Amino acid sequence: MGNIGLPGILILAILVLLLFGRNRFSNMMGDVAKGLKSFKKGMADEDDSKPQPPKQIPGDNQTIDAEVTRDRDQASN
Template sequence: MGGFSPIHIIIVLLLVVLLFGAGRVSTLMGDVAKGIKSFKKGMAEEDDAPRRIADERPLDARPIPPASPPPAEAAAPVTPPPAATPDPDRHA
């Protein structure tokens, strides 16, 4: 009660073959197998990615020092303009 017996599985398989035909079922199963194989290949490539990145890194991996700015030329001293004295002849 409630479980699948071997006779249930056989009946379901016969109904699938009758509905879709033997050629269509074999094509469908082949597509499923290709999908599973592609999935496994993708998972294996994902697992290998960190190892490949580590292998591609150069052995002499010294950090490159940051470029220093070019030396600034000595700036000429800036002299402030002389303070303006008020003109006594001018009236505001």
């Protein structure tokens, strides 16, 4: 009973066309295709949104030496 062959699929397709009409059925299939296309695009965008390591600027390997100094007024508090 669970094995549907080619004749069963053809009968089912004819019934769907009769129930929904040719125009409405093609509109539904167009909507399904748009949904699949947007799903694939979303999956591709998700792959692109992975964090990338920061790019190094040439000559940006310099260090800055800084020394913290306190005023005498702050040091006494």
